[in-house]
Amino acid sequence: MLVLTCVPAFLVLLILVGLFVRARPILAEKPFFSLLFSSAWSPLKGDFGLFPFIMGTLWVTFVSLVLAVPVSLLTAVFLSEYAPRSVREFTKPIIDLLAGLPSVIYGVWGVLLVVPLVGRIIAPFFGVTSSGYTVLAGGIVLAIMIFPTIISVSLEVFSSIPYQMREASLSLGATKWETVRHVVLKKGLQGIIAAIVLGLSRAFGETMAVLMVVGNIPRLPRSVFDGGYPLPALLANNYGEMMSVPLYDAALMLAAAVLLLVVLFFNVLARLILVRVERRAA
Amino acid sequence: MILSRESRRLRRRKMEERIFRALMAVSILIVIGCLVLIVGTIIWKGLPAMSLSMITQIPKGGYYLGKEGGILNAIIGSLYLASGATVLAILFSLPVVLYINVYTKKRSRLASLTRFSFDVLWGIPSIVYGAFGFIIMVFFGLRASLLAGILAVALLEFPIMSRAADEVIRMVPRELLEASYSLGATRLETALKVVVRQCLPGLLTAVLIAFGRGIGDAASVLFTAGFTDRIPTSLLEPAATLPLAIFFQLGTPFPEVQQRAYASAAILTVLILIISLVARGLGKRYTRHIIK
Amino acid sequence: MEIRPHLSVQNLNVYFDQLRILKDVSIDIPDHKITVIIGPSGCGKTTLLKSLNRLLDPLDGVRVEGRVLVDNVDIYDPRTEVTEVRKKMGLLSQRPQPLPMSIYDNVAYGPRIHNHVDKKRLGEVVEQYLRMAGLWEEVKDRLGEPASRLSVGQQQRLCLARGLAVGPEIILGDEPTSALDPQSSQNVERRLIELKEEYTVIVVTHILRQAKRIADYIAFLYLGELVEHGPAAEVFANPRDPRMRAYLTGEIS
Numbered sequence: 001m002l003v004l005t006c007v008p009a010f011l012v013l014l015i016l017v018g019l020f021v022r023a024r025p026i027l028a029e030k031p032f033f034s035l036l037f038s039s040a041w042s043p044l045k046g047d048f049g050l051f052p053f054i055m056g057t058l059w060v061t062f063v064s065l066v067l068a069v070p071v072s073l074l075t076a077v078f079l080s081e082y083a084p085r086s087v088r089e090f091t092k093p094i095i096d097l098l099a100g101l102p103s104v105i106y107g108v109w110g111v112l113l114v115v116p117l118v119g120r121i122i123a124p125f126f127g128v129t130s131s132g133y134t135v136l137a138g139g140i141v142l143a144i145m146i147f148p149t150i151i152s153v154s155l156e157v158f159s160s161i162p163y164q165m166r167e168a169s170l171s172l173g174a175t176k177w178e179t180v181r182h183v184v185l186k187k188g189l190q191g192i193i194a195a196i197v198l199g200l201s202r203a204f205g206e207t208m209a210v211l212m213v214v215g216n217i218p219r220l221p222r223s224v225f226d227g228g229y230p231l232p233a234l235l236a237n238n239y240g241e242m243m244s245v246p247l248y249d250a251a252l253m254l255a256a257a258v259l260l261l262v263v264l265f266f267n268v269l270a271r272l273i274l275v276r277v278e279r280r281a282a
Numbered sequence: 283m284i285l286s287r288e289s290r291r292l293r294r295r296k297m298e299e300r301i302f303r304a305l306m307a308v309s310i311l312i313v314i315g316c317l318v319l320i321v322g323t324i325i326w327k328g329l330p331a332m333s334l335s336m337i338t339q340i341p342k343g344g345y346y347l348g349k350e351g352g353i354l355n356a357i358i359g360s361l362y363l364a365s366g367a368t369v370l371a372i373l374f375s376l377p378v379v380l381y382i383n384v385y386t387k388k389r390s391r392l393a394s395l396t397r398f399s400f401d402v403l404w405g406i407p408s409i410v411y412g413a414f415g416f417i418i419m420v421f422f423g424l425r426a427s428l429l430a431g432i433l434a435v436a437l438l439e440f441p442i443m444s445r446a447a448d449e450v451i452r453m454v455p456r457e458l459l460e461a462s463y464s465l466g467a468t469r470l471e472t473a474l475k476v477v478v479r480q481c482l483p484g485l486l487t488a489v490l491i492a493f494g495r496g497i498g499d500a501a502s503v504l505f506t507a508g509f510t511d512r513i514p515t516s517l518l519e520p521a522a523t524l525p526l527a528i529f530f531q532l533g534t535p536f537p538e539v540q541q542r543a544y545a546s547a548a549i550l551t552v553l554i555l556i557i558s559l560v561a562r563g564l565g566k567r568y569t570r571h572i573i574k
Numbered sequence: 575m576e577i578r579p580h581l582s583v584q585n586l587n588v589y590f591d592q593l594r595i596l597k598d599v600s601i602d603i604p605d606h607k608i609t610v611i612i613g614p615s616g617c618g619k620t621t622l623l624k625s626l627n628r629l630l631d632p633l634d635g636v637r638v639e640g641r642v643l644v645d646n647v648d649i650y651d652p653r654t655e656v657t658e659v660r661k662k663m664g665l666l667s668q669r670p671q672p673l674p675m676s677i678y679d680n681v682a683y684g685p686r687i688h689n690h691v692d693k694k695r696l697g698e699v700v701e702q703y704l705r706m707a708g709l710w711e712e713v714k715d716r717l718g719e720p721a722s723r724l725s726v727g728q729q730q731r732l733c734l735a736r737g738l739a740v741g742p743e744i745i746l747g748d749e750p751t752s753a754l755d756p757q758s759s760q761n762v763e764r765r766l767i768e769l770k771e772e773y774t775v776i777v778v779t780h781i782l783r784q785a786k787r788i789a790d791y792i793a794f795l796y797l798g799e800l801v802e803h804g805p806a807a808e809v810f811a812n813p814r815d816p817r818m819r820a821y822l823t824g825e826i827s
Contacts, residue, residue: 001377001378001381001385002381002385004377004378004381005381005396008378008396008399008400008440008441008444009395009396009399011399011403011437012402012406015406015410015411015414018414018417018418019410019413019417022417070309071309071312071313072309072313074305074308074309075306075309075310075312075313077306078306078307078309079310083310084634085635091310091313093558093562094313094314094317095313096562097555097558098316098317100491100495100498100554100558101317101498101554102497102498102500102550102554103498103499103500103525104498104500104525104528104529104547105320105324105528105547105550105554106320107532108324108528108532108543108544108547109319109320109323111532112323112324113319113323144316144320147313147316151313164667164668164669165674166632167665167667167671168665168667168733168736169673170632170660171627171660171663172660172661172684172687172736173657173658173684173687173688174657174683174684174687175295175296175299175657176299177298177299177302177303178295178298178299182673182675182683183673187674198405204407205405205406205407205408205410206407207407207408207409207500207501208501208525208529212529212532232407232409232501235409235413236409236501239416239504252413253413253417256413256414259409259410260406260407260410263405263407263410264405264406266405267401267402267405267406268402271398271401271402275394275398287689287690288688291688291689291690292657292658295657295687
């Protein structure tokens with residue numbers, strides 16, 4: 001049992017090492033950073049610049065955060081500070097369900113609803129012609145997928161703030177919202193940042209749903225109405241052919257390793273913050 | 283004079299309160315609305331394309347060109363795969379979670395490191411588990427198969443299940459363990475007879491949550507499980523999965539086949555809804571037994 | 575003209591779900607005195623105190639019946655502005671609850687919320703109330719530090735200053751010394767005695783000796799019922815109710 005208990009900690013390292021070992025062939029040919037920041041992607045010529053994909057990921061993630069953060073935080077504040085018990089009990093399973101829906105389902109829904117919405121309504125509204133398969137569509141779908149993460153982590157953070165602290169603010173004649181703004185949000189700031197970072201890393205690695213709506217064009221997006229090609233989508237789309245082109249699978253494994261590194265960084269950061277918040281509350 | 287300034291200010295403050303309350307109401311409606319909209323759209327689009335043959339037949343030749351057949355292969359494949367992965371994940375997860383809750387001291391470094399690792403593992407995207415599963419598969423000289431898929435999905439489920447189980451087991455009061463020791467039970471007996479029994483419904487919920495994740499995940503099986511029109515008869519054969527079937531059907535240029543993708547999506551959604559309802563029901567029952 | 579006390583409780587009933595926590599409590603709180611609410615733990619002392627400034631409102635499943643009149647206005651009247659009610663009362667809780675901000679901002683919190691005060695004036699206000707709470711000398715050089723760095727005793731006096739800065743008429747203390755060491759407790763008790771010149775003070779305590787030290791007026795609650803109330807000297811000398819007697823002799827606690 002003791003041996004098994006050491007598995008989780010080592011698994012993280014093992015995955016990282018495994019991916020880098022498999023990426024070694026391409027790292028032997030080209031320096032790491034030139035691969036990261038080169039925009040040339042043509043596997044047949046041996047160009048494996050990951051920059052467009054990294055930027056694609058960043059764009060989609062950014063859009064999703066802009067959409068998800070205000071909605072999620074307001075929802076979390078409502079549920080923890082305003083809602084009566086019955087509403088809270090009613091909403092919690094809904095948020096759990098939202099978290100439990102498979103990403104393919106989000107993808108199908110995105111294709112059915114979000115893509116036409118972007119292509120036919122939002123883009124023309126801004127005077128742009130667009131197929132709808134865009135960074136924006138990916139961002140919208142992703143935003144909904146990270147609602148549950150941000151909401152539930154924020155809820156945990158808010159519940160760790162002593163009720164008496166709110167009472168102190170209320171007893172001074174502050175309104176509920178003033179109490180939320182000056183006390184709850186302020187006291188919970190670190191935890192909220194952690195919640196957002198966790199949502200961000202979720203968005204970063206999400207694959208299928210984004211892949212289905214984002215257009216998959218290996219070019220740097222210049223606006224939210226351009227198609228994009230995030231890293232996870234690159235991995236998913238090319239699994240079939242990667243054995244036939246030299247260095248291709250090494251390049252993809254490098255992409256996976258980069259993805260993992262970024263996600264690990266954000267995750268560890270967020271968890272460290274949360275551990276601190278928890279310890280202070282205890 | 284001062285009073286009127288203060289009452290004007292009070293009006294503004296109450297206005298601010300109302301504005302933010304309204305924004306919150308809008309936000310929560312968006313969140314709830316999204317779920318309703320997603321499930322609604324999928325069911326509404328999926329139902330018309332649904333037919334008995336969808337769930338009772340495997341694809342006949344040319345299914346993906348719009349010919350006869352169903353996706354029984356994918357439904358069975360997904361069930362095999364998720365069941366196998368879930369069993370494998372239990373085998374790893376339960377001992378670890380029991381160990382960090384029963385065998386270690388209250389403020390054990392090992393326990394907090396393990397919990398931290400679970401949190402981090404939980405955050406790793408499924409596509410990375412897929413890629414890693416692929417590496418393991420190649421390392422052992424396997425081909426894309428049910429077995430390789432089970433491995434990848436088990437990796438994915440491992441942290442999900444462990445975190446949920448840990449949350450349940452952590453609730454067991456330490457006094458209960460001590461009561462068990464004082465009756466002369468060993469740690470192992472305590473873990474299996476007291477903790478597992480006390481937490482059984484909660485643990486089942488954890489297992490179901492992981493199972494639900496496993497059955498719905500596509501990115502991890504993309505590299506590892508392969509895809510086939512047949513129902514696998516051994517661990518070494520490739521297996522179709524429901525999420526991938528949806529993905530492939532949607533990717534074809536034929537409207538009829540895309541319709542079937544919607545129907546398949548509806549099947550998967552209903553499956554997930556059922557699993558989470560059962561999990562929730564068990565969880566509810568569990569709270570009745572909590573010793574507070 | 576009849577002199578009405580500015581805080582009066584009439585037939586107050588409080589329910590948590592089905593449980594009746596306060597049973598038909600009626601009491602006039604004398605102005606400019608220290609009223610001490612005593613009674614065994616779990617008898618509704620804190621609930622009574624919190625019902626006075628509507629701090630029970632945000633709790634799930636709480637129902638309040640009856641009237642609480644502050645300056646002849648029923649605070650549970652739907653037309654009453656709850657923030658105004660609370661502004662009239664400063665609260666000291668069991669554990670001091672400094673807000674997550676600097677010492678200065680803690681005291682300035684109320685004035686900033688309620689009225690625009692210019693910077694210079696605000697600085698004066700903060701100093702004035704920190705002095706009143708007997709904290710000024712200890713913190714005047716570190717006003718910008720987070721309030722959480724103060725000792726618990728200092729925090730409680732900061733909370734007092736913070737409450738006073740809103741300009742209340744009434745000070746509510748919910749076992750305000752229970753988390754403090756003897757010396758800090760004494761310090762807070764002394765402040766309360768000073769403050770009754772200007773404010774009406776209501777303190778909940780389960781420490782009988784503390785009640786004897788500071789009380790002008792006593793209210794004895796037992797299982798949600800207001801068993802006995804009256805001037806402290808009278809009540810302590812001749813308790814009328816047998817339960818009050820039993821409590822004073824230590825048979826119930």
